[in-house]
Amino acid sequence: MSDGAPEQRQFLRAVSREEALARLRAAFVPAPLGVETVALETALGRVLADDVAAAVDVPGFDRANVDGFAVRAADTEDAAEDAPVQLALNAELLTPGIVPGVEVAPGTATPIATGGMLPRGADAVVMLEHSDRAGAGVAVTRPAAPGAFVTHAGADIARGESVLFAGQPLGSREIGLLAATGTGEVPVWRRPRVAILSTGDELLAPGEPPRDGGVYDSNGHILAAAVREHGGEPWALGIVRDDEAALQAAIEQALAADMVLLSGGTSKGEGDIAHRVAGHWDDPGIVVHGVAVKPGKPLCLAVTRGRPVVLLPGFPTSAIFTFQEFVAPVLRAMAGRREAMRSRRRATLPLALPSELGRAEYHMVGLLPDASGGLAAYPIPKGSGAVSTFSRADGFIVAGERSRGLAAGSEVTVYCLDEAQELPDVVAVGSHCVGLDRMLARLRREGYAVRSLHVGSLGGVEAARRGDCDVAGVHLLDPETDTYNRPWLPDGVRLLPGYRRRQGICYRADDERLAGLAGTALQTRLRADEALVMVNRNAGSGTRVLVDRLLGDWQPPGWGVQPASHNAVAAAVAQGRADWGVTIAPVAAAYGLAFDPLRDEHYDFLVPESRWDRPAVARFRALLEDEAMREELANVGMRVDGESGE
Ligand SMILES: Nc1nc2c(c(=O)[nH]1)N[C@H]1C(S)=C(S)[C@@H](COP(=O)(O)OP(=O)(O)OC[C@H]3O[C@@H](n4cnc5c(N)ncnc54)[C@H](O)[C@@H]3O)O[C@H]1N2
Numbered sequence: 001m002s003d004g005a006p007e008q009r010q011f012l013r014a015v016s017r018e019e020a021l022a023r024l025r026a027a028f029v030p031a032p033l034g035v036e037t038v039a040l041e042t043a044l045g046r047v048l049a050d051d052v053a054a055a056v057d058v059p060g061f062d063r064a065n066v067d068g069f070a071v072r073a074a075d076t077e078d079a080a081e082d083a084p085v086q087l088a089l090n091a092e093l094l095t096p097g098i099v100p101g102v103e104v105a106p107g108t109a110t111p112i113a114t115g116g117m118l119p120r121g122a123d124a125v126v127m128l129e130h131s132d133r134a135g136a137g138v139a140v141t142r143p144a145a146p147g148a149f150v151t152h153a154g155a156d157i158a159r160g161e162s163v164l165f166a167g168q169p170l171g172s173r174e175i176g177l178l179a180a181t182g183t184g185e186v187p188v189w190r191r192p193r194v195a196i197l198s199t200g201d202e203l204l205a206p207g208e209p210p211r212d213g214g215v216y217d218s219n220g221h222i223l224a225a226a227v228r229e230h231g232g233e234p235w236a237l238g239i240v241r242d243d244e245a246a247l248q249a250a251i252e253q254a255l256a257a258d259m260v261l262l263s264g265g266t267s268k269g270e271g272d273i274a275h276r277v278a279g280h281w282d283d284p285g286i287v288v289h290g291v292a293v294k295p296g297k298p299l300c301l302a303v304t305r306g307r308p309v310v311l312l313p314g315f316p317t318s319a320i321f322t323f324q325e326f327v328a329p330v331l332r333a334m335a336g337r338r339e340a341m342r343s344r345r346r347a348t349l350p351l352a353l354p355s356e357l358g359r360a361e362y363h364m365v366g367l368l369p370d371a372s373g374g375l376a377a378y379p380i381p382k383g384s385g386a387v388s389t390f391s392r393a394d395g396f397i398v399a400g401e402r403s404r405g406l407a408a409g410s411e412v413t414v415y416c417l418d419e420a421q422e423l424p425d426v427v428a429v430g431s432h433c434v435g436l437d438r439m440l441a442r443l444r445r446e447g448y449a450v451r452s453l454h455v456g457s458l459g460g461v462e463a464a465r466r467g468d469c470d471v472a473g474v475h476l477l478d479p480e481t482d483t484y485n486r487p488w489l490p491d492g493v494r495l496l497p498g499y500r501r502r503q504g505i506c507y508r509a510d511d512e513r514l515a516g517l518a519g520t521a522l523q524t525r526l527r528a529d530e531a532l533v534m535v536n537r538n539a540g541s542g543t544r545v546l547v548d549r550l551l552g553d554w555q556p557p558g559w560g561v562q563p564a565s566h567n568a569v570a571a572a573v574a575q576g577r578a579d580w581g582v583t584i585a586p587v588a589a590a591y592g593l594a595f596d597p598l599r600d601e602h603y604d605f606l607v608p609e610s611r612w613d614r615p616a617v618a619r620f621r622a623l624l625e626d627e628a629m630r631e632e633l634a635n636v637g638m639r640v641d642g643e644s645g646e
């Protein structure tokens with residue numbers, strides 16, 4: 001473009017994951033960066049750069065394994081309970097660390113402690129329990145075979161034996177081995193230094209006060225921690241503004257590292273400048289821009305001055321997912337580590353999962369033990385723009401480039417992100433609610449292991465039907481019967497009445513057009529003033545039914561804006577994108593908005609019959625009757641008094 005407008009370059013042809021990895025490897029062959037020697041105390045997590053052979057035997061001498069007497073086995077051959085063999089005691093006591101000075105001659109014995117060094121002449125130890133000490137002698141009541149209760153020198157680790165090999169990551173167990181062989185320092189691979197930059201004018205460092213339009217830099221921090229987990233040394237360079245010169249300077253500084261990671265600005269928007277900076281390099285510079293995977297399409301892989309420079313997408317789940325899939329293997333190789341193998345599990349997919357043709361789609365899932373002893377994989381319905389998607393998932397499933405999606409009930413392979421979860425005492429799924437959060441927090445404090453997964457009300461209904469959860473929190477309004485939740489109750493599932501959340505109209509308390517108005521007066525004003533903009537709710541939500549009733553045929557300005565959560569409505573009003581909307585009282589309060597009640601929404605729990613009497617579920621049910629709990633719920637705006645469930 002010539003008019004000064006930012007250039008909008010097309011992505012290079014989006015390549016497959018395999019092709020992207022192959023191109024990167026063609027331009028950069030990852031290898032360990034050099035050796036350094038570190039003290040054993042600081043070796044945890046490092047990777048051995050050389051084999052380590054034992055310089056000593058372990059044990060270093062023939063060692064007694066019990067408290068007793070060092071003897072010649074042959075002397076004890078005829079010993080018996082009723083015919084003990086008498087041995088004369090030598091005048092020394094062999095505690096650990098004492099080098100014996102007296103030979104065990106035939107007919108004699110030397111007192112020895114566990115860990116003591118066997119003296120010349122002795123070839124066995126008689127346990128204290130099989131002897132009677134009498135004056136200057138000892139009566140042995142059981143024969144000892146040669147070698148009894150003795151560990152010979154080098155039996156544990158022999159001098160010269162290789163105890164650990166190059167490439168071995170050092171955990172506590174390896175450190176124990178090294179210490180036992182007297183190794184005080186170890187050769188390890190140098191940790192690759194990875195510079196990490198986050199780009200975007202909107203970014204705030206965690207700890208800074210929030211501001212309108214601000215976004216906390218989560219990518220920089222999750223990446224730094226992940227770099228460390230894979231054996232690198234993060235070099236956090238913080239936030240760079242969307243300014244080409246500033247970014248260029250920051251990258252120049254960052255290239256002192258062994259690898260550079262940037263996130264944000266990979267896509268095609270006007271502020272997306274990172275790839276433009278990388279576009280100037282030709283040594284070889286960008287090798288991949290665009291990968292046929294979701295999340296991660298805009299990933300950009302470059303190599304300059306012999307270093308990989310990776311431009312990760314700004315969306316948090318895309319950023320960390322592409323880091324794990326494309327960058328971590330390279331980083332590990334540079335750290336001297338092998339590629340990590342993800343453990344896999346088979347699971348059933350309870351809900352259908354549509355998928356785009358042409359991109360391999362990675363769907364994050366939460367795993368729940370199902371009724372038949374297997375696992376159910378619940379897709380986490382937030383997209384790659386969400387931070388919580390990757391951070392809360394147990395693993396992911398893959399729908400290939402040619403897949404249009406997976407049917408409900410499919411058997412799937414789940415690639416696990418973490419090692420096995422603790423088996424929970426109580427599994428809560430469904431729609432998220434701060435009231436439920438408080439109840440689960442209480443259960444946790446009481447010692448129950450709680451697992452909660454936010455899969456929406458309909459996901460909750462399905463989980464309850466399949467028996468994959470203990471309680472499913474739902475708030476579904478059937479407009480035909482004007483009833484909450486009960487119409488969705490599957491066979492074999494009970495309804496546990498929960499609490500009610502007051503719904504009503506929210507507006508800014510300082511909006512002079514509305515201040516102080518309530519009830520009919522408020523609604524009349526909303527209709528009268530055409531400058532007042534509403535924010536609607538998504539079709540299918542219980543709140544939308546309420547909004548539709550409130551509006552009738554009227555479609556005020558803002559009607560088309562239809563977010564899917566109570567919080568989004570309150571945020572739109574608080575931030576001035578709209579002037580009023582319908583939300584629940586606790587959310588309106590959290591945003592400091594005025595609130596005029598309309599009716600109550602019922603938030604209830606679906607409990608599979610088979611789980612009703614489980615101790616944790618019984619406790620959960622009891623909590624709804626508990627005075628202190630009710631007070632806590634009331635404090636966050638939940639109404640637990642009176643009838644519920646209808
Ligand atoms: N017209 C198109 N738009 C987009 C496309 C496309 O193909 N055509 N691709 C979409 C996809 S897929 C992704 S993924 C994103 C990637 O966007 P960018 O890499 O350019 O990232 P930004 O625009 O800078 O930010 C996106 C989003 O992420 C937030 N962000 C950025 N950095 C951080 C950080 N360090 N910590 C937390 N959050 C961060 C940022 O505020 C934005 O909300 O592009 C789509 N668009």
Ligand code: MOO
Pocket residue numbers: 293294295296297298313315318384385
């Ligand atoms: O492909 Mo983007 O990385 O989905 O979010």
